[in-house]
Amino acid sequence: MNIDIVQCNRDLRRRKIQKRFDTFFWAAFTLLLIVVSTIYYREASSGSSDIYLHAVIASEFNFLDLHSITSRIAYPFWHVSFALLYKLGVPLVPAAAAVCVVYKMLVFLLVQRVISLYLAPNTNPKLATLAALAAMFVTAVRIPQVNPAVYIGIGSPTVWHNPTQIVAELSSLLCLFYTAHIVYCFRQQKRLRADGVMLPWKKLVLLAAITLFSAICKPTFLQAFLPACGLYFLGMWISNPKHTRFFLQVILAFLPAVLYFVMQYLYYTGVVVPFTSGVAISLTPQRVWMAVRNMLMMAAFPLLTLSLLPKKEIFRNPVILLCLLIAGISIIESALFYETGMRENHGNFNWASMNAAFLLWVVMLPQWINAARHYRDDRARLQENTVKGIVHSADLARRKTRLNLQSAGFLATLFLLLWHIYSGMYYLYYLFSTGSVF
16 A cells, blocks of 8 residues: 555545535544534633733734744644634634644645545445544553553643644644655656656655745644655665755755744754753653653554555655654654653653654554455455365465464454544543543
8 A cells, every 4th residue: 555645645536526415524523523523612711821811921912023923933723723813803712723623624625535545446435424424533552550641641642621732733734745746746746757756846745835834833843754755765865875856856845944943942942032941861761761751652553553564565656665764763753852841741742753653553453454454355365265275275274374373463452443432432431531632
C-alpha cells in the first residue's frame, strides 16, 4: 500500500465520478460534531482551561496595532482565527469553542479522506469512517498504576484541552503527505530523467507554504519534522548525487519555515519578548525511559502493526519512514530538552511526540485493515488449494505456521486497538466527571 495520497486524491477529483450520498459518513460526522461541540463549549466555559486562557489572550488583539499580534508570534494562527470572530461580535466562549470545533472537524475530514484513499477500492467505505472516528478519540493506553488520569505525564495522540494543538494536528497531516508527494514525484521523474531531476517550482512553493503554515500554527511539530526531513532527504541525496538540483529545491522550500521557526525560538527564549522561558539540556536514564515509555503507550497499536507489514514495504514507503523518523526524533527531544522560566511545567518538548503518535495512528490504521484483508484472502486461498490437493505437505506446514503467527499478531493488535479506544472513552468520562483535563 505504497501510494501517493496527494496524487490519488487529485486523480479522483479530475475524473469527477458521481458519488452516492454517504449516509453512514454524514451520520458519523453529525454525531462527532455534536460530541466535539459539547466538549469544546464545556472546556471554553471553564475559566481555568487552556482554551479559555488562550481566548482571553487573543481577545486583546488589535488589528490596527500589529504588535499586539506579533507579540504572540510563537503560535498565532488559532489566536487570529478566534480574534476575527470575537471582533465580529461573537461572545468569547462561543467563539473559542467554534474555532476549536471547526479545526477538529477539518482534521476528521482530512483523516477520513486519507484512510479512504488508502483503502479504496477493495474495502467497504464504512471502515474508513470508523477508522477515522477511532483516530479522533484514541489516547495512550490506560494503566491505572502508571496513568490513572490517562493523559497527565504521558501525552496523547488526541489532545482535547489545548487549542493550538488542534490546528497543529491539521498542519502535521498536510506536511507529512505533501512531503511524501514530493518524494513520489522525484521517484517518477528520476525514471524519466537520468541527467538530473527538477520538479515544477509550484510544487516546492506549495510545500514551503504548508510548512510555513505549520510553523504559524505551532512550532512544536516542526521541532521533529524538520530534522526528520533533513535526515530523510540527506539519505536520498547521498544515494542520488546526480540530482543535486532537486535537493537544493527542497532546501529552499523548507527555508521559510526554518527562518520563522528560528524567530519563534527567539521569542520563546526571551530574546524578542522578555520574561518568557528558556531551554535547558539534561540527559538521564529516567528521562530517556519516560520519553520511550510515553511513545509506546501512545502508539502501542500502530507500532505493533508495523510487525505485520512486509519489511520492504516499510522501507520503501516515505510516509511510514517519515513517521518513524519524526517519532524517533521527538523521543530524543523529549528526553533531552526541558524548559525553564515561566513555562517550566508546560511540557512543550513533548508535543512533537504527540503529533508523531497521531500521524502513526492515521497511517497505520488503514495499513492494519489492508493487512487483515490480505491475511483473510491468503488463508482462504490456502484452504481452497489444500482441498484441491495442489499444495505440497512441507509447503502447507510452512504456510500454516506463517498464517498462525499472523493470526496471533492480529489478535494482539486488535486487543491493543480496543484498549486504546477504551482509554479514549475513559478519558472523556474523566474529563466530564472531574472537570479537569488532568
